[in-house]
Amino acid sequence: MAETIELTCIRCPIGCQLSAVLEDGTVVRVSGNTCSRGEAYARAEVADPRRTVTGTVAVRGGAWPVTSVKTVPDVPKDAVLDVARALSETVVDAPLAIGDVVVANVCGTGADVVVTKPVDVQTGTVPFCTSTCK
Incomplete structure (x- = not known):
């Protein structure tokens, strides 16, 4: 069963509204991004969210x-x-x-x-x- 997580990308000032589709806890598709950084962000945010302090x-x-x-x-x-x-x-x-x-x-x-x-x-x-x- 697929699950969709909605995210706002924080990798650049655009702030794309992303949708990450998960199957069995793994991201299988990302949409809404205007660049490759958005896809990479969504995959990392779901698996292992990190921040610069x-x-x-x-x-x-x-x-x-x-x-x-x-x-x-x-x-x-x-x-x-x-x-x-x-x-x-x-x-x-x-x-x-x-x-x-x-x-x-x-x-x-x-x-x-x-x-x-x-x-x-x-x-x-x-x-x-x-x-x-x-």
Whole structure:
């Protein structure tokens, strides 16, 4: 007996409305996609949904108090909240470069958390405000 799952593709800004037809738990057909990424997304979403987690971590001794980070590769969808909690508890030391691993194998997912914005060591006052601030 075939089952149909409706999905919205998140692989590009178009957001195609996809229909994935399953037979015995396996995707046998995908429709509604305008590119091959939509079909690949539907097949992966049904079998093993994963997400990139982005956020910030605190920086000690940096020119900025936080830096942006992301998971590489994507983590299982059911681990997203645990990964976000781990990021909220993470503090790293400056300097940091893009691609530096700040948490290896986060929450046992096999993914690393890497820096996406460099942070130099603090050398004076932190420039939180432009000259227009009062």
